[in-house]
Amino acid sequence: MVLKIGSILLSLLFIIACSSPSIDNNTVKEETNSIVNSKALYTLHCEACHGMDGTKGISGAANLKISKLTDFQIKHTIENGNDKGMMPFKDLINSETEFDSLVSFVKSLRN
Numbered sequence: 001m002v003l004k005i006g007s008i009l010l011s012l013l014f015i016i017a018c019s020s021p022s023i024d025n026n027t028v029k030e031e032t033n034s035i036v037n038s039k040a041l042y043t044l045h046c047e048a049c050h051g052m053d054g055t056k057g058i059s060g061a062a063n064l065k066i067s068k069l070t071d072f073q074i075k076h077t078i079e080n081g082n083d084k085g086m087m088p089f090k091d092l093i094n095s096e097t098e099f100d101s102l103v104s105f106v107k108s109l110r111n
């Protein structure tokens with residue numbers, strides 16, 4: 001009985017050991033994809049004013065490197081623009097996923 005449990009545990013360990021590297025690879029791939037996608041979105045819609053590092057400041061664009069906005073405020077700004085009417089991007093961004101990846105890209109520009 002003890003031997004049987006032992007061998008079951010061993011084979012479980014074996015399965016876990018064999019499957020975990022491929023899980024890791026998938027996670028890395030997904031992360032890489034989402035970084036590429038958000039960067040592409042940012043380049044398409046935001047780079048012209050904010051610059052790739054967030055500091056370009058065209059048309060008085062805020063410096064995103066020193067921005068302290070929360071996720072919600074960033075999303076709200078992208079969606080509804082601001083008092084200068086420079087940023088109403090609601091119609092350009094197609095999905096919640098795109099919004100979320102833009103928000104995390106904006107935050108990745110911070111030091």
Ligand code: HEC
Binds near residue numbers: 047059061082083102
């Ligand atoms: C036409 C130029 C322009 C484009 C394109 C643009 N922005 Fe802006 N953005 C601005 C301006 C101007 C401000 C500053 C508004 C203010 O201070 O009231 C600003 C402010 C912001 C802020 C607020 C930062 C803070 O701390 O106040 C965020 C976040 C932001 N932009 C993100 C984006 C993202 C993401 C995109 C692309 C989807 C984008 N912007 C595209 C001009 C632009």
